[in-house]
Amino acid sequence: MERETLFIAFSTQKGGVGKTAFTVLLSSYMHYLDGKSVAVIDCDFPQHSIMEMRKRDSELVINDPFYKRMAFNQFREISGKAYPVIGSKPADAIQDAEKLIAGSETKIDIIFFDLPGTMNSKGVVMTLREMDYIFSPVSADRLVLASTLSFASSLNENLISVGKSRIKALNLFWTMVDAREKTPLYDAYVDAIEELGLSVLKTHIPDTKRFRREMDETHRAFFRSTVFPPDRQLIKGTRVDELVTEIYQIINV
Template sequence: MDNKKTPLYVAFSTQKGGVGKTTFTVLAASYLHYLKGYDVAVVDCDYPQHSIAALRKRDAEQVNSDEYYKLMAFDQFKRLEKRAYPVLCSSPENAIATADEYVATATTVPDIIFFDLPGTVNSQGVINSLSGVDYIFTPIAADRVVLESSLSFAVAINKLLVKNEACRLKGLYLFWNMVDGREKTDLYGVYDTTIRELELPLMKTFIPDTKRYKKELIADQRVVFRSTLFPADRRLVRGSNLEELITEIAYHIKLK
């Protein structure tokens, strides 16, 4: 085991549920682990539903019951010579401890560990866990209620944690999700100005509003987008801005 390696701790987090944090956790983890050669782990502390752990279970059941996906999994394992990344269930207050314990005993230390935290900072332990990660990425949507909640969350985290030298957190970055192409004009210009005035970093990449982000492993459907066992299908990645988003994330977190 390489004791010198220190994994990056990264969370997709926001105060508002339903904006895509779990989806992006899965997509980023699978893209980096299966396509880019990094070793990844995921800590699912979205208690009590543990959405990513539930998705892993559905993925595994689908692979075991479908010959096409079974062969696909075998070919991937043979080609990469690596197993699926671990999904570790935890609670918000124990998230960092769960990751630290895994790193201490892992045969292969991950390059990056993603955290999926509850959609509210009011959940016990969320603030403490956020103070223990290296970077936070917050998806935002052009809905007034969602945006106000997301910006108040980002401003608070920026003030309490990012600017606090005692905390591990190095940066919080916003990015637009569920962007309707017909609206990406004046409305977003106004919002972008507000975000700049709040001195919050806004990423260049935006994610279009498309149903492909909800595609899981389903019988008789031979392309997959959101999966814990496979990377997003290249045919669906085109036009999704997923590749651009993860490239920009890798730049911000200084992923070598």
């Protein structure tokens, strides 16, 4: 039976390319700007980075009048609340997601899963096979590329192509793109990737420090938050909006 809620993971074996950052960015963009009903299962045990971010964000909203006013105005405007962030372990993630869906008063459109960066962690493969879509951030660094291709090829050969998963599509996408790097370099990489039977999104995400900006006491514009969307002015030039559009086309939302 087809699920009504889509399960999506930004997943890769290589750390430092932004799988957790993109989970937060896309969740907040889709929920707060596009009105999608979103939830996050943070099963990157034991650090639970997104759970910790939600805790920091919530404390600022509770204790800082500036953010408290922002939250009041936002939730009045969108007639909704912050999306749920549930802490879990890879082996328990699907069960926890199903409990969340069963207990929700309204339909959840998308649940994003933040998983550990290694296939060797208990339950990771079991959880990945239950995803509807997987998106793997990759940079032009050879070590990152080799690790990501090994990860994606393994999933494709052992789960997707042999019909042992729910996965409808696995797509890589370029991130941390240096503007000085030549397009032919990426074209050559894409050709090699496609020869392995893998797909790459058209959107290239540039390398920018804006992605690191979180809520703080200075009240400056921020990019990453679990209770607010990324600042519209900061979005410009990051191509995050283009990434969201391309993902919507793939997942048929």
